[in-house]
Amino acid sequence: MTVPAIELTGLAKHYGSFHALDGIDLLVPEGSVFGFLGPNGAGKTTTLRILTGLAQATSGSAKVFGSDVASAGNxxxxxxxxxxxxxxxxxxxxxxxxxxxxxxxxGITGSTLEDRVKALLDLAGLADVRSRIGGYSRGMKQRLGVAQALINAPSLLMLDEPTSALDPIGRKEVLDMIASLAGRTTVFFSTHILSDVERVCDTVAILDRGRVVAQAPIEELKSRYGAQKIVLEVTAAADALARRFSAESWVSAVERENHSVVLTVNDIDAARREIPPALVSEGAGLARMEGGEVSLEEVFVELVGGER
Amino acid sequence: MRGFGAFLGKELREILRTWRIWVLPGIVLFLALSGPILAKLTPELIRSMSDGGGLGGAVINLPDPTWRDAYAQWTKNISQIVTWALVIILGGIVSAERRSGTAILVLTKPVSRPAFILAKFASNSIFLVVTTAVGAVATWGVTYAVFAEAPVRVLAEATGVWLVFALFVTALMTLVSALIDSQSGAAGLGFGALVLLSIATLWGPAVEYSPAGLLSAPNAVLLGTDVSLGWPLTTGAIAVVLLVWGAVLAFGRKEL
Known part of the structure; x- marks a missing residue:
């Protein structure tokens, strides 16, 4: 069994009565591009500060490739x-x-250093830039930031909100850099931007108020929550169906799209029982019925937003 | 102490390529070059004011200036102006990197926190010693040109004694800057510590046995006063070690 790139066990960080991290457990598999997703203030940066040795945990353990970060240091x-x-x-x-x-x-020197500097500046699109860093745009600085983080050919690359302050072009450039690393190193990538995670990550953990509320491969997470979304395409009486379903207690939300009715349900068994008679009763010809596509944003809102 | 050499190299390059290369050397060289000339001209200026009735008719007779007056200008200037300048300049010796975020990029690499602090102290000490040595050579040269006499040994001794005190100030500011995030706050605390040290010179044992004795030592060396500097130099050196050690401990516990 391979050692996980990151293993957090009951990790807590308290500032007086405020619990920035409240006993989180997390496993980041080696080789994954892992999205660490959460709203601002969820505890993402605190987790990364502990993992890098910049801060100390109040309790619990944080391991990187099996070594405790508090004692292993350099x-x-x-x-x-x-x-x-x-x-x-x-x-x-x-x-x-x-x-x-x-x-x-x-401690990298000689031709190894020369080769890496050249290759990474090429990757960051900064090979021909001779000016001082003080004159760089935020996007250029962020790309340089990713490049410097790769100078030691790391087994684990940790990025804290790498795209949050960038314009769309800067974001795309940084995301392209991260995407190009897939399969070469483990990437642990914190962000509150859902589309970035969907674009480059294969696995995700959702953090809220210092707790991990979900952790799974993105597709598994989406399918887990997508099972609660049902798309009905009918030949007639779509409006009547939508009105009827809106009144049902097992339906959380109803959306209308042309000849379709999209139901978000909170009791899948009730849905299976109640939908067929409703179709018959309203005289709606059924053209298609399937589980709906759920976006990571919807999963995120369901897990995090509902309590706010 | 992994990373010490690489980080020390960065620190020295930073001194050479930023505002830091202009400020301290600028102050020291200005004082070094102007001191002997001022020593030469001051009696003449006062005499001319006296002759013109500018002093209410008072007649002041001053002896002709000598190399000793030029050196006195130098020791007075470094003991006062340069010491206070050091406190201001070094207020951000550690905290500036913490505030700018550069410390985070460095300390998430295999660089130990003691190496970070020691490289900061070492680079600024090297810079201080070289700058002071250049200033001393400059003031010696101008003194020789103006007075045709400029003994080397007494200047070297007076400057060397002050350098020990300046290293004490550098270590003090390293500790204060490791404790306090604000550069002005650290400078304020440094000022406070030096004022307390000045007050301590009113107490004989403090002058005899503590680094407070180094405050007036450069002038005493210059005047040939019979003073024993063994204890102040020894306790000053011990204080430097303890202050830097304190900075290492304080920074080691700091969350970044």
Whole structure:
């Protein structure tokens, strides 16, 4: 059995009476592109700060490739790459100088360093930029941030909200960089932007108020919640059906789209019993009936938004 | 102490390529070059004011200035102006990287926190020693040009004694900046500590046995006063070690 890239067990972080993390358990499989999803203030950055040794947990354990981050220190940090949510750079350096500097912190020298600096600046689209970092756009800084996090060819790349402050083009560039890493390293990617997770991640955990409320591969998560969505395409009486279903207690929401009625149900057994007689009673010819596609956003809202 | 060398290299390059290369050397060189000239001109200025009735008819007779007056300008300037400048400049020696976020990028690499602090202290100490040495050579050169006499040994001793005190200030500011996020707050605390040290010089044993004795030592060396600097130098060096150690401990416990 392979050791998970990240293993959090009962991890808690308290600031006085405020519980930033409230005993979270999490497993990040090696090789995955893992989305760590949650609204602002859910505890994502706190988790990453503990994982990188910048903060200490109140209780519980955080392991990276089986090593406890609190005691392993530099041994763990030598295997990870990290990009904080607001990366700070030395403005007086050029991108190339910064990459050489970060490489030297890992003890990388000679032709290995030269090759990596060149390859990563190419990947970040900064190979031809000779100006100092102080004059860079946010997108350029973020791409440099991802590049510097890769200088040690990390086994685990941790990115904290890498796209949250970027314009659409900057976001696309950074997401393309992350997507290109799939299969080469484990990526642990915190964000509150659902579309980013859907685009690049294969597995997701949803964090809310310091607790993990769901963790699964994205498709499994969507299918788990998609089973509660039913699409009915009828030849007639769609409006009457929609009105009728709106009054049912087993229906949470009803949407109308042309000849279709999309039901979000809270009792799938009741739905299976009640839908056929309703179709007959309203005289609606059934053209199609299937489980609906659910977006990650809907899963997220159901898990997180409902309590707000 | 993994990462010390690489981070020290960055620190030294940063000094050479940012505003830092201009401020402290600028102040020190200005004072070094102007001191001997001011020493030469001051008696003449006062005499001319006295002759013109500018001093209410009072007649002041001053002896002719010598190299000793030029050196006194130097020791007075470094003991006062440069010391206070150091406190202001070094207020952000640690906290500036924490505020800008660069410390996070560095310390999530295999760089230990003690290495981070020690590299900061070492680079600023090197910068201080080199700057002071250049300033001392400059003031020696101008003194020789103006007064045709400029003994080296007494200048080297007076400057060396002050350097030990300046290293004490550097260590003090390293600790304060590791404790306080605000640069102005750290500078304020540094000022407070130096004022307390100045007050301590009113008490004889403090001058004899503690780093407070280093405050007036450069001038005493220059005047050839019979002072024993063994204890102040020893306790000053011990204080440097303890202050840097305290900075390492304080920064090690800090959440970033």
């Amino acid at each position: 041994d763990v940090r030598a295997r990870i790459g990290f990009l904080p949510d607001v990366p700070g750079f030395y403005d007086w350096m050029t991108a190339e100088e910064f990459m050489r500097f970060t490489g030297s912190l890992f």
